[in-house]
Amino acid sequence: MRISRMRYFFPLGLFIALFLDGALSQVFAGAMFTPTLAIESRLVLLWIVMAVCFGKIDHIILWTVFAGLVFDLYYTGIIGAFVVIMPLIVYLTKLMYRFFTPSFIVVLLIYLIDITVATVVFYWINLLIGFTNVSMAGFIGLSLGSTLAYNLAVFVLLYFPLQRFFESFSR
Amino acid sequence: MxxxxxxxxxxxxxxxxxxxxxxxxxxxxxRNNKETPPLVQQVGNDASGIVDRVVAYPVNGIKGALGSFSDLMNTYSENQRLKGQVDGLAAEKVTNQNLEKENKKLKEQLKLNKTLTDYETISASVLTRSPSAWQNQVVISKGSLAGIKKNAAVMSKKGLVGRVTEVNKTNSKVELLSTTNDSANRFATQVMTKDDKVVNGLITGYNENSNYLVMGQITVKTGMEKGDKVITSGLGGNSPKGLYVGTVAKVEEDDYGLASKVYVKPAADFTDLDVVTVAKRVD
CATH class of the missing domain: 1.20.5 (Single alpha-helices involved in coiled-coils or other helix-helix interfaces)
Known part of the structure; x- marks a missing residue:
């Protein structure tokens, strides 16, 4: 039996996406974090959603828990947020994907729901521990709207390359 | 079933x-405990830091190339402007050297070895920024091996930007002044007024809408004007004295009319950090 090359490519891409998020936030900080908008780059979620939809990956939950742990340790220092959010996204995506036939629009809508859930849960955790005191209305205007717009644009750019990548390596 | x-x-x-x-x-x-993070977490963070350096390298390369291009476009006008400043600089440098020498001598006479203004600097580059709207945090490329201590003050080229919150072996996390975190450690600062008086206070918060730092716990109200310089006071034991924070933007009564709140326009741009300097107190 041939071992799927996806076994190596998935974790590799997962961590590249994870660290690219930080690098992009650093390089474009002037445009992404202004008084009126705060964009959270979530390439890593795009990678996970595309992998769930188009790839066949073993131990995906374990890998996402691990990536979430690295996110929490390295970026925030508050362990427990993304460790839960990332596998939750995998579960949600699998749950929704079951009911649809795959197409660009379907995956796009699933991705938008995932981003919304992740952003809202992350905001809620930070509100709970006093890292922010922005109100719900303020959060929607400041962070959620711009985060959705940015990640939507990235999705449109990367959907077809990623789809082809996952389909060709998962056979 | x-x-x-x-x-x-x-x-x-x-x-x-x-x-x-x-x-x-x-x-x-x-989080604010002196012993954290534990060794396991440090090892994890150091490993992440190494991978991050590899991944971020091409991104920073592209940014560098774009930056040099725009620098090249601005070179002529900048050169004209800087020529004027350079002439004055030489004289200022000589005065500065003299004063420094005199200061050293006076300190020797007083047998004063270390004062609050003495500090060592450690330069580090910024590796990455948290992709999060709520954590205003960056990771810098030096850690405890280079001598960085928890709670040390961090400056950019222009002024104070934040404090070290977590030290690993080869990288550390810096919480920027623009954070609205309730439990963030506060900087003790002072306003130097025009008539040579000093007003002490604390940076108690950050106003996101106006991009001003809020300085509270003011000792006296009088004498502050717009444009007065704000520096760290060295009280509290974490930061040295004399790090430039910004200028006074406006003075306001607080919510109860008892003390005043001073809005400080930060000198540093918290979203444009490439290289930072960690100020390590020597006393």
Whole structure:
């Protein structure tokens, strides 16, 4: 039996996406974090959603828990947020994907729901521990709207390359 | 059978939630502790830092190339402007050297070896920024091996930007002044007024809408004007004295009319950090 090359490519891409998020936030900080908008780059979620939809990956939950742990340790220092959010996204995506036939629009809508859930849960955790005191209305205007717009644009750019990548390596 | 599965799933969800809450609560409680992070976490962070350096390298390369191009476009006008400043600079440098020498001599006479203004600097580059709207945090490329201590003050080229919150072996996390975190450690600062008086206070918060730092706990109200310089006062033991924070933007009564709140326009741009300097107190 041939071992799927996806076994190596998935974790590799997962961590590249994870660290690219930080690098992009650093390089474009002037445009992404202004008084009126705060964009959270979530390439890593795009990678996970595309992998769930188009790839066949073993131990995906374990890998996402691990990536979430690295996110929490390295970026925030508050362990427990993304460790839960990332596998939750995998579960949600699998749950929704079951009911649809795959197409660009379907995956796009699933991705938008995932981003919304992740952003809202992350905001809620930070509100709970006093890292922010922005109100719900303020959060929607400041962070959620711009985060959705940015990640939507990235999705449109990367959907077809990623789809082809996952389909060709998962056979 | 159906009921069994439902219960099993519910239990899993509850256990996961409880573990998550416990972890978050634990991280928050030990955050300001001197011994954190534990060695395991440090090793994890150091490993992440190494991978991050590899991944971020091409991104920073592209940014560098774009930056040099725009620099090249601005070179002529900048050169004209700087020529004027350079002439004055030489004279200022000589005066500065003389004053420094005199200061050193006077200190020797007073047998004063270390004052609050003495500090060592450690330069580090910024590796990455948290992709998060709520954590205004950057990771810098030096850690405890280079001598960085927790709670040390961090400056950009223009002024104070934040403090070190977590030290690993080869990298550390810096919480920027623009954070609205309730538990953030505060800087003791002072306003130098035009008539040579000093007003002490604390940076108590950050106003996101106006991009001003809020300085509270003011000792006296009088004499502050717009444009007065604000520096760290060195009180509290974490930062040295004399790090430039910014200028006074406006003075306001606080919500109860008792003390005044001073809005400080920060000198540093918190979203444009490439290289930072960590100020390490020597006393």
């Amino acid at each position: 159906q009921r069994f599965f439902f219960n099993k799933r519910l239990i899993i969800v509850l256990v996961v939630l409880i573990i998550s809450f416990v972890l978050i609560a634990f991280s928050i409680t030990v």
